[in-house]
Amino acid sequence: MKKRQYYQLQVLSTQRLTPNLQRLVLTGDDLAAFPHTPAGSYIKLLFNQFGEPQPTAPEENQKILMRTYTVRALNKEAKTLTVDFMLHGEGVEAGPASHWSQSAKVGDTIVVAGPGTSKGLAPEHDWVILLGDMTALPAISAQLEALPAQARGYAIISIVSEADKQPLQSPEGIKIIWLVHTGSAGLAKSLLDIEWLQGEPAVWAACEFSSMRAIRSTLDVEFNVPRSQVYVTSYWREGRSEDQHKIDKREDAEQYSRHVS
Ligand SMILES: Cc1cc2nc3c(=O)[nH]c(=O)nc-3n(C[C@H](O)[C@H](O)[C@H](O)COP(=O)(O)OP(=O)(O)OC[C@H]3O[C@@H](n4cnc5c(N)ncnc54)[C@H](O)[C@@H]3O)c2cc1C
CATH class of the missing domain: 2.40.30.10 (Translation factors)
Incomplete structure (x- = not known):
């Protein structure tokens, strides 16, 4: 090891x-x-x-x-x-x-x-969606800074209060959407509210565990986004410490891969 x-x-x-x-x-x-x-x-x-x-x-x-x-x-x-x-x-x-x-x-x-190193956006794509709550704001900010100037799409971030908005450095074609007071749970719904662009998206999301599951299911059921284009993960779980969340995450990943294979 x-x-x-x-x-x-x-x-x-x-x-x-x-x-x-x-x-x-x-x-x-x-x-x-x-x-x-x-x-x-x-x-x-x-x-x-x-x-x-x-x-x-x-x-x-x-x-x-x-x-x-x-x-x-x-x-x-x-x-x-x-x-x-x-x-x-x-x-x-x-x-x-x-x-x-x-x-x-x-x-x-x-x-x-x-x-x-975590997985980033799928490299082959026409446009992007980055989604997350405030725990993922650092990862989303860093990824936005690394995107090419011609990138198009959305960064959707759930924040606790209006005052938690911060200036983000991102390509002009990326629309930044701040969700206030919706909790992490608002992230899945936001996928239904945005206008989906032409072509293949790459989706990257990180947030609370139940919200992660809601996002994953919305992408599967409502949009049928190919799995190779999606990276959705949980960064924490309500009521569980990181050590407990790690166990839940492993079990969930096993169940999900059984379900899709
Ligand atoms: C790859 C990765 C990158 C991450 N990057 C960041 C980062 O840059 N910034 C960041 O803030 N977090 C980040 N997180 C999330 C962070 O690791 C967790 O929030 C972690 O549980 C916080 O540890 P703690 O000691 O504060 O709380 P813990 O001891 O883990 O948990 C104590 C209690 O607080 C609750 N809790 C934990 N986190 C939150 C939360 N965010 N909101 C509400 N309740 C919570 C738990 O459910 C538990 O009940 C990341 C997680 C991963 C997997």
Whole structure:
């Protein structure tokens, strides 16, 4: 098995980007060894069993909690790695990652593992749809920045409040649609509301688990989009920690592949 790579990083800055999004910029000499990865790649932030940030590479049998976050930006020259956290819950209700993102101070240390690469948009397409909630906003933003200038289609993002809108850098032919107060659940319905363009779309979506299933079924049943053109995944599940969600996700993927094969 490949040995996991750890990076010990410090908080360089912390900023409330919008009411429900906290940006932490991490820095450290370890970033010199961090590989260049495609837009939407992710890292694992390490916390100890008490939910505190893990400051050193874990011992062999140490119990560790890992939380997955998108690399919003990486600047190897400046030695910075930017992560945007959607804020959820207060105090013990918030998971370790959301809690830490709000309490982290400049100079705090955390160990990060990774990076991993997620699937992006299917490469052959005439137009695109990117869909997600605020947990996927960093991945969608990074993918929009990487699209060619002539790209056409939609980016549909569900946000908690009007004030969570943020300027996105994207090609002119991409229409940005912000869904406010619909929750992740509004994403599937939005597919019925947009005008579908001519030709083959590539669809990329990431959001809450039940919304992911609704999007997947809408694409299958209402639009019959070929599976090779679609990547739909869940980034979290209501009422389940990341560790529990991972189990649900695996079971769901197995069931779905049995159902379609
Ligand atoms: C590939 C990938 C990339 C991701 N990138 C990002 C990213 O860049 N930014 C980001 O904010 N998230 C991202 N996520 C989602 C993030 O990993 C989860 O939201 C994670 O559960 C947060 O960990 P936590 O410690 O805050 O909460 P946990 O300990 O995992 O959960 C505690 C409780 O909070 C609930 N909860 C978890 N997340 C949310 C949420 N977003 N809204 C409401 N309730 C929630 C859980 O259901 C649970 O009840 C990504 C996930 C994946 C798989």
